[in-house]
Amino acid sequence: MISTFVTSSLNKAGWPDSNLPEIVVVGRSNVGKSSFINALTGKKKLAYVGSTPGKTRMINFFDIDSTWMLVDVPGYGYAKMSKEMIVKMGNMMDEYFNERSQISCVIQLVDARHEPTKDDKEMIQMMKELNYPIIIVATKVDKIPKTKRIKALKEISQSLQLPLKTIYGVSSTERIGFDEVFAKIQEYI
Numbered sequence: 001m002i003s004t005f006v007t008s009s010l011n012k013a014g015w016p017d018s019n020l021p022e023i024v025v026v027g028r029s030n031v032g033k034s035s036f037i038n039a040l041t042g043k044k045k046l047a048y049v050g051s052t053p054g055k056t057r058m059i060n061f062f063d064i065d066s067t068w069m070l071v072d073v074p075g076y077g078y079a080k081m082s083k084e085m086i087v088k089m090g091n092m093m094d095e096y097f098n099e100r101s102q103i104s105c106v107i108q109l110v111d112a113r114h115e116p117t118k119d120d121k122e123m124i125q126m127m128k129e130l131n132y133p134i135i136i137v138a139t140k141v142d143k144i145p146k147t148k149r150i151k152a153l154k155e156i157s158q159s160l161q162l163p164l165k166t167i168y169g170v171s172s173t174e175r176i177g178f179d180e181v182f183a184k185i186q187e188y189i
Ligand SMILES: Nc1nc2c(ncn2[C@@H]2O[C@H](COP(=O)(O)OP(=O)(O)OP(=O)(O)O)[C@@H](O)[C@H]2O)c(=O)[nH]1
Pocket: 027, 028, 029, 030, 031, 032, 033, 034, 035, 036, 048, 049, 050, 051, 052, 053, 054, 055, 056, 057, 073, 074, 075, 076, 139, 140, 141, 142, 143, 170, 171, 172, 173, 174
């Protein structure tokens, strides 16, 4: 897989002039979106990973094999973000999700260790209303003992009222679960 950074945008004017299908990675701040993109592409420093939440502030586009784009967006639910910033980012995301016609799938990340949050559920609802197919990925499974991972995924599937087989567990640090997610992505590009 050949992956390259294309551009970062703050608004429509900054979106790449391209018709490639886009797969967007969404989720709470710090859930591991940028790490997921790096692990999926096998490039350690493609997307910026921060030790503190709120690191990704723009919409970042990555070209994959000149065939599709992977899109990294800012996380939601970061308590320390200023109100002004929350509004700015909300508008930026609304514009993208409402007007970018080639969005072909949304990858919703949730933390494997916790029940999906109210924000997670609202995000999923919003994506459903926009008619985007959604892939649910539970991150950081390395932080759960191996014997308890299935149970954690089951709890997420129950909480979201989605079949267990539609929830993918991954670890970006241990590189677990990416082949399965990649195969699923292929269905949408
Ligand atoms: N143990 C473990 N840590 C992870 C994993 N994925 C991400 N992290 C850590 O979680 C923190 C946040 O990761 P990011 O990839 O920057 O998260 P993000 O969702 O892009 O965050 P924002 O850009 O702030 O919205 C970093 O310290 C990562 O190293 C994982 O699978 N396992």
